[in-house]
Amino acid sequence: MTFSVTILGSSSALPTSKRFPTAHLFNSNERFFLIDCGEGTQIQLRRFRLRFSKINHVFISHLHGDHYLGLFGLISSFSLLGRKNDLHIYAHAGLKNMLDCMLAGHNISYTLVFHEIPENKAMQLYEDKNITVTTFPLKHRIAANAFLFKEKKRDLNLRKDAIPKYNLSIKDIQSIKKGNDFYWDADKLIKNEQLTLPSYKERSYAFCSDTAFYPKIVEYLENVDLLYHEATFTEEHRDFAKETKHSTAKQAAEIAKQAKADKLLIGHFSSRYKNVKELENEARETFNNTEAVEEGKTYQVELTRKIK
Amino acid sequence: MTFSVTILGSSSALPTSKRFPTAHLFNSNERFFLIDCGEGTQIQLRRFRLRFSKINHVFISHLHGDHYLGLFGLISSFSLLGRKNDLHIYAHAGLKNMLDCMLAGHNISYTLVFHEIPENKAMQLYEDKNITVTTFPLKHRIAANAFLFKEKKRDLNLRKDAIPKYNLSIKDIQSIKKGNDFYWDADKLIKNEQLTLPSYKERSYAFCSDTAFYPKIVEYLENVDLLYHEATFTEEHRDFAKETKHSTAKQAAEIAKQAKADKLLIGHFSSRYKNVKELENEARETFNNTEAVEEGKTYQVELTRKIK
Numbered sequence: 001m002t003f004s005v006t007i008l009g010s011s012s013a014l015p016t017s018k019r020f021p022t023a024h025l026f027n028s029n030e031r032f033f034l035i036d037c038g039e040g041t042q043i044q045l046r047r048f049r050l051r052f053s054k055i056n057h058v059f060i061s062h063l064h065g066d067h068y069l070g071l072f073g074l075i076s077s078f079s080l081l082g083r084k085n086d087l088h089i090y091a092h093a094g095l096k097n098m099l100d101c102m103l104a105g106h107n108i109s110y111t112l113v114f115h116e117i118p119e120n121k122a123m124q125l126y127e128d129k130n131i132t133v134t135t136f137p138l139k140h141r142i143a144a145n146a147f148l149f150k151e152k153k154r155d156l157n158l159r160k161d162a163i164p165k166y167n168l169s170i171k172d173i174q175s176i177k178k179g180n181d182f183y184w185d186a187d188k189l190i191k192n193e194q195l196t197l198p199s200y201k202e203r204s205y206a207f208c209s210d211t212a213f214y215p216k217i218v219e220y221l222e223n224v225d226l227l228y229h230e231a232t233f234t235e236e237h238r239d240f241a242k243e244t245k246h247s248t249a250k251q252a253a254e255i256a257k258q259a260k261a262d263k264l265l266i267g268h269f270s271s272r273y274k275n276v277k278e279l280e281n282e283a284r285e286t287f288n289n290t291e292a293v294e295e296g297k298t299y300q301v302e303l304t305r306k307i308k
Numbered sequence: 309m310t311f312s313v314t315i316l317g318s319s320s321a322l323p324t325s326k327r328f329p330t331a332h333l334f335n336s337n338e339r340f341f342l343i344d345c346g347e348g349t350q351i352q353l354r355r356f357r358l359r360f361s362k363i364n365h366v367f368i369s370h371l372h373g374d375h376y377l378g379l380f381g382l383i384s385s386f387s388l389l390g391r392k393n394d395l396h397i398y399a400h401a402g403l404k405n406m407l408d409c410m411l412a413g414h415n416i417s418y419t420l421v422f423h424e425i426p427e428n429k430a431m432q433l434y435e436d437k438n439i440t441v442t443t444f445p446l447k448h449r450i451a452a453n454a455f456l457f458k459e460k461k462r463d464l465n466l467r468k469d470a471i472p473k474y475n476l477s478i479k480d481i482q483s484i485k486k487g488n489d490f491y492w493d494a495d496k497l498i499k500n501e502q503l504t505l506p507s508y509k510e511r512s513y514a515f516c517s518d519t520a521f522y523p524k525i526v527e528y529l530e531n532v533d534l535l536y537h538e539a540t541f542t543e544e545h546r547d548f549a550k551e552t553k554h555s556t557a558k559q560a561a562e563i564a565k566q567a568k569a570d571k572l573l574i575g576h577f578s579s580r581y582k583n584v585k586e587l588e589n590e591a592r593e594t595f596n597n598t599e600a601v602e603e604g605k606t607y608q609v610e611l612t613r614k615i616k
Binding site for chain 1: 348
C-alpha cells in the first residue's frame with residue numbers, strides 16, 4: 001500500500017539550470033495523481049522513469065504559468081502515445097478557457113474531463129476506495145488552492161490465527177473487522193481485542209502552494225503526516241515574501257508546527273538560492289523534521305498501526 | 309563576427325529523458341534569434357548559460373506543440389526579469405490567438421510584436437545591417453515554414469598598407485571598397501586588386517523543420533553553408549515518414565547534396581532512436597559532411613574570403 005509523493009519540480013516562477021517549476025506525483029496504491037504541472041513536467045516524468053500513462057487525475061493549484069504550462073505538452077504526448085483513458089483535470093475556471101484555446105483543432109485520442117475548482121471554498125474533489133482529495137483556499141495574489149490527500153478509515157485487521165481457531169465465517173469476519181465482539185458456540189464471548197490487531201493509521205499528504213503565511217489553513221492540516229508547504233524565501237526577504245504573497249521557510253515551519261504535522265517538505269525555491277540547505281536550516285529551527293525537496297526523490301509515508 | 313547556431317532541443321514530438329523538443333539559438337554578431345521554442349527552451353537556455361535577455365526575435369516554424377509550447381513560459385520569465393525591449397514573434401496566424409488567450413490578464417513588462425507568416429509564400433521577414441531572414445514553405449501536415457539566415461553582401465577589404473602608401477581619403481576608401489580602381493596623383497592608375505583583398509563570403513544558415521522530402525526547397529538553399537534539415541526517421545521507417553510528412557536521414561542528405569550545402573545538421577529525432585549515430589551514419593552515405601546535432605553544442609560558420 002504505497003502512499004508517497006515524488007518531486008518533479010522545486011523552483012518558483014523562474015526555473016534555474018538545476019530546478020524545474022512545480023510538479024508533484026502522488027502515488028496512492030499505484031494510482032497516480034499529478035499535482036501542478038510546470039513547464040517540463042513530462043520531461044521530468046521520463047527522466048525519473050515514472051509511470052506516465054498511469055496518471056488519470058491532475059490537480060492544478062492556481063493559474064500562474066509555473067504551475068500549469070507543462071499541461072499542454074503532457075496532454076499532447078498522452079495523445080501521441082494513444083491514450084484511451086479519460087484524463088480528469090481539476091483547476092480554476094480560467095484553465096478551461098486556455099485548454100479550449102490551445103487544443104482547438106487538435107485531435108486528442110481520449111476524453112479530457114474538466115472539474116472546476118470554485119474560488120474561496122473548501123470541498124471534496126475526489127474519492128475512490130482508498131482516499132479522498134479535498135481542497136481549501138490559500139492566500140495568494142490570485143485564487144490558489146491547497147489539496148489534501150487522505151486515506152479513508154480502515155477496518156481492523158484480523159489476527160492470523162483467529163479464523164481457524166474460532167472457525168469464522170465471512171460474515172463473522174466482516175463483523176469483527178468493524179470492531180464487534182464475537183460469540184463462539186453461541187454463548188462464549190470473545191472480546192474484539194482478542195481477535196484483532198489495531199488497524200493502520202489513515203495516512204495524509206497536503207500540498208500548499210503558492211501561499212502567504214496563512215494560519216487559517218491549520219484547521220485543515222491537523223496531524224497531517226506529510227505537509228508540503230511552499231518556502232520561496234528566507235526570513236531575510238520576509239517583506240518581499242509578504243508583498244508577493246509567498247512564505248518564508250520559517251513561516252512554512254510555523255504552519256507545520258501549529259498543525260502538528262509529522263514531517264514538513266519545503267519547495268518552490270526562489271532562483272536566488274543556489275543551495276537550498278539555507279532554507280532547510282531556517283525551517284528546522286522552528287520545525288525540526290523538515291526537508292528541502294530534491295527533484296526525483298520520493299517521500300513515502302509508512303504504514304503504522306494505531307495504538308489502542 | 310560570430311555566425312553560429314546553438315542547439316537547445318533535438319527531439320521530435322515526444323521528448324525523451326535526454327532530448328528536449330526543437331529550439332535553435334542563432335547568433336549573428338551577438339544578435340540572438342530564437343528559432344522554434346519547444347517546451348523547456350528557457351530551461352535549456354539557462355543550462356547552457358546563453359544570453360537569455362539578448363533574444364529580440366523569435367521565429368516559429370509551425371504550430372505543432374513541440375515547436376512553440378516553451379514560448380509562454382519564456383515570455384513570462386522575460387517579464388519577471390523586467391525586460392523592456394520589444395520582443396518580435398514571427399509565426400502563423402494561429403499563434404496570435406493562442407498568445408492572446410494565454411496572456412489575457414497578464415501584465416507583461418514589454419511589448420510583444422507579432423508578425424504573421426503567410427502560408428504558402430516565400431518572403432523576407434527581417435533585415436538589419438548584417439543579415440536578412442527569409443522564409444519559404446515546407447511540406448508538412450500543417451503549414452510549416454523554413455527560415456534562411458543570410459549575411460548581406462560585403463564591401464571589399466582594403467589592404468592595410470594602402471591608406472598611408474597612397475594617402476587615401478575617406479571618399480577614396482569608400483570608392484575602392486566598392487571595387488573601383490584609383491587614380492593616384494590624378495593620373496597614375498592603381499588597379500583595385502592592388503588595393504584590396506577579396507571580401508569575406510556571405511555566410512548562410514537554413515532551418516528546415518518539419519517537412520517531408522521536398523526537393524522544391526533546393527532552389528532556396530543553393531550553396532547554403534549550414535543546412536539544418538529534420539531527420540525524424542531512418543530509411544527503415546520511410547513509409548511512416550511519408551505518412552506523417554517527415555523525412556528520413558537519407559532524404560535530408562539528399563536535399564543537402566542537391567543544394568550543394570557545405571555542411572548538414574540533422575535533428576528532430578524520433579524517441580525510438582536511443583543512439584542518433586544510426587541516423588548520422590545513414591545520412592553520411594549520401595552526404596558525408598553531416599552531423600547529428602547535440603544539445604548545447606554550437607555550430608559556427610567560419611569567415612572565409614572569396615576567391616577572385
